[in-house]
Amino acid sequence: MTSLTVPARPDRDASLRPVPWQRMAWVTWRQHRVALAGTAALFGVAAVYLLITGLQIHHAYAAVAACHPAGKGICQQAANNFLSTYAPGVGPVLGLLQVIPALIGAFVAVPVLARELETGTFRYAWTQGFGRARWAIAKLTPLAVAVTAAAGAFSMLVSWYVQPLWGAGDNNGPLYPTIFDLRGVALAAWTLAAFATGALAGILVRRVIPAMFATLAACGGLAFATGAFLRGHYAAPLTSTNPDVNTHGAWVISQVWSRGGSPASLDMIRQTLHAIDVQALTPGLFQPGPATPPSIDPLHYLVQHGYTLLTTYQPASRFWAFQWIEGGWLLALSVLLIASTVWLVRRRAV
Amino acid sequence: MNILEASRLGKCYGRTWALRECTLAVPAGHVAALVGPNGAGKTTLLNLAVGLTAPTAGKVTVLGGEPAGSPAALDGIGFVAQNTPLYKNLSVTDMVHLTRNLNRRFDQRYARARLSELGIPLARKAGELSGGQQAQLALTLALARRPRLLVLDEPMAMLDPLARHDFMATVMTAMADEGVSVVLSSHVLAELERVADYLILMSRGKVQVAGEVEALLACHLLLSGPAAEADRYAEGLNVVHARRGRAQAHLLVRTNGTTDPVPLGWEAHRVSLEELTLAYLREPGAAALPGPESARYAAATEETK
Numbered sequence: 070m071t072s073l074t075v076p077a078r079p080d081r082d083a084s085l086r087p088v089p090w091q092r093m094a095w096v097t098w099r100q101h102r103v104a105l106a107g108t109a110a111l112f113g114v115a116a117v118y119l120l121i122t123g124l125q126i127h128h129a130y131a132a133v134a135a136c137h138p139a140g141k142g143i144c145q146q147a148a149n150n151f152l153s154t155y156a157p158g159v160g161p162v163l164g165l166l167q168v169i170p171a172l173i174g175a176f177v178a179v180p181v182l183a184r185e186l187e188t189g190t191f192r193y194a195w196t197q198g199f200g201r202a203r204w205a206i207a208k209l210t211p212l213a214v215a216v217t218a219a220a221g222a223f224s225m226l227v228s229w230y231v232q233p234l235w236g237a238g239d240n241n242g243p244l245y246p247t248i249f250d251l252r253g254v255a256l257a258a259w260t261l262a263a264f265a266t267g268a269l270a271g272i273l274v275r276r277v278i279p280a281m282f283a284t285l286a287a288c289g290g291l292a293f294a295t296g297a298f299l300r301g302h303y304a305a306p307l308t309s310t311n312p313d314v315n316t317h318g319a320w321v322i323s324q325v326w327s328r329g330g331s332p333a334s335l336d337m338i339r340q341t342l343h344a345i346d347v348q349a350l351t352p353g354l355f356q357p358g359p360a361t362p363p364s365i366d367p368l369h370y371l372v373q374h375g376y377t378l379l380t381t382y383q384p385a386s387r388f389w390a391f392q393w394i395e396g397g398w399l400l401a402l403s404v405l406l407i408a409s410t411v412w413l414v415r416r417r418a419v
Numbered sequence: 420m421n422i423l424e425a426s427r428l429g430k431c432y433g434r435t436w437a438l439r440e441c442t443l444a445v446p447a448g449h450v451a452a453l454v455g456p457n458g459a460g461k462t463t464l465l466n467l468a469v470g471l472t473a474p475t476a477g478k479v480t481v482l483g484g485e486p487a488g489s490p491a492a493l494d495g496i497g498f499v500a501q502n503t504p505l506y507k508n509l510s511v512t513d514m515v516h517l518t519r520n521l522n523r524r525f526d527q528r529y530a531r532a533r534l535s536e537l538g539i540p541l542a543r544k545a546g547e548l549s550g551g552q553q554a555q556l557a558l559t560l561a562l563a564r565r566p567r568l569l570v571l572d573e574p575m576a577m578l579d580p581l582a583r584h585d586f587m588a589t590v591m592t593a594m595a596d597e598g599v600s601v602v603l604s605s606h607v608l609a610e611l612e613r614v615a616d617y618l619i620l621m622s623r624g625k626v627q628v629a630g631e632v633e634a635l636l637a638c639h640l641l642l643s644g645p646a647a648e649a650d651r652y653a654e655g656l657n658v659v660h661a662r663r664g665r666a667q668a669h670l671l672v673r674t675n676g677t678t679d680p681v682p683l684g685w686e687a688h689r690v691s692l693e694e695l696t697l698a699y700l701r702e703p704g705a706a707a708l709p710g711p712e713s714a715r716y717a718a719a720t721e722e723t724k
Binding site: 085086087088092093095096099100188189190191192193194195196197198199200204416417418 | 469470471472473488490491493494496498500501502504505506507509513516517518520521522523524557564
């Protein structure tokens with residue numbers, strides 16, 4: 070074997086300058102470009118679908134919007150027809166879009182650390198001159214920014230997509246659970262939080278597939294808990310005992326009947342309404358029978374008979390306040406999770 | 420300058436000590452062989468030295484006092500881990516480019532020339548290279564960083580004899596041309612005997628022997644004589660390991676360098692590195708060291724505290 074001379078080593082530098090951050094740009098791009106392409110494809114496919122169906126919806130809505138006078142007679146009929154045609158299709162689409170943040174967390178963020186630990190390549194990566202904590206920061210930060218920005222752009226498309234339904238008077242307003250976290254800053258914030266969860270799961274679980282499942286479960290659980298238990302408390306909900314309170318577009322948290330200071334059961338309501346041949350299917354849904362006098366509104370009938378309807382709701386006007394609250398705590402959580410991840414990388418516990 | 424120093428170094432995983440009370444001082448300019456059975460703590464010691472793992476007890480410094488894992492230490496150490504982990508889906512060119520981006524210094528020309536000399540195709544994915552080629556690639560990447568210390572963990576475990584020879588030739592060339600200090604571990608002594616001039620013997624998480632090979636060989640003797648007299652004779656000696664046959668006994672003893680005359684009927688032989696190693700490995704309790712070097716070091720560090 071011929072010898073190949075290794076050039077003379079420079080003397081020890083007095084000031085050891087760290088490897089510049091921008092050198093990691095190529096590394097991160099080269100190692101995660103497939104994940105980024107997958108993210109782009111995921112958003113791309115969803116965007117194309119929203120664009121195609123959205124254009125149809127907007128086209129159909131143009132006729133409704135042009136009708137004059139709006140909200141009366143034939144125009145109301147046209148709006149109702151429009152809603153009954155398109156609203157049932159939009160619901161499942163919005164439901165499906167909910168999984169996007171969790172998917173990004175599982176497929177983009179988890180492998181950043183879990184794959185290194187699973188394949189043993191962390192022994193290579195973390196013994197290079199760049200330094201392991203800086204390496205983790207230089208990988209996680211640009212990826213987090215990229216997926217968050219993509220989600221932010223996508224959420225604008227979602228807003229455009231659902232606009233006609235509200236224009237036509239759809240009752241599910243902007244605070245409705247399946248649309249709230251797809252618009253404004255929420256989708257970007259949820260995507261960032263899911264990414265941070267995936268990164269942390271990667272270093273805690275150390276195996277790609279189990280960490281992916283952990284991420285999906287954690288993101289799903291957090292989103293559910295937020296919608297079910299947390300979001301309603303961002304501000305004290307409004308209450309009203311007026312049976313005609315306008316809750317259009319608002320997020321109605323509860324509507325409870327009471328009589329004489331104690332809650333009224335469905336049986337009590339049924340008994341009262343029996344007199345006018347109205348069936349109470351639920352405390353809020355009444356079906357008039359053939360003998361019901363047309364001039365009687367069951368709601369008012371109950372109020373006249375000593376019942377009180379207590380409506381608890383969040384008005385639609387609180388949308389942006391709620392968006393910033395949710396975006397704020399999700400951002401804080403994400404920073405905390407990513408900082409914990411970097412700390413775990415740095416801790417040298419391997 | 421000591422290229423690797425450990426002072427009462429320990430690492431505990433759960434309740435098991437993988438390494439305990441390890442005090443070492445390996446001077447620069449050696450090829451130091453870290454030998455011991457599987458589970459002796461070799462990988463743990465190396466992981467501590469390259470900063471992958473933080474110690475539970477004690478401390479470890481490299482390159483003349485740099486804390487392991489510090490920026491200066493990372494910068495000056497080329498490490499090839501066990502099973503030579505590489506990104507299997509990256510091409511050889513990408514691995515070169517990756518390593519260049521992750522380090523302050525990287526000799527691209529050296530890396531290219533070395534890879535073409537080895538006949539490693541640049542466009543091929545690292546995972547599709549043979550085991551020998553992967554090991555050579557990992558070694559080339561480590562050397563192209565122009566380290567002052569090269570740390571190799573079981574570098575030859577997966578290699579066939581020819582690949583082992585080529586691998587060690589690359590290491591020895593770098594050592595000769597560049598003065599790189601080398602610490603390499605193996606559970607097979609035979610492959611290190613030709614190249615190592617410093618020996619660290621480990622078993623059960625402890626360092627048993629550490630010293631320059633020449634000095635170690637000079638202060639050990641193999642005494643052979645009648646088995647009946649062995650016990651009486653051994654009393655005055657520092658016996659590392661005794662092997663008794665029916666008629667003959669063989670005592671591997673540590674001397675202080677001076678050769679006392681042997682009694683009638685006994686013969687003294689110089690020991691080979693393999694005999695020495697095996698004797699100590701068979702007697703894990705016979706921790707006849709730390710030798711003078713490391714003892715002095717330990718005393719020095721106590722004073723500086």
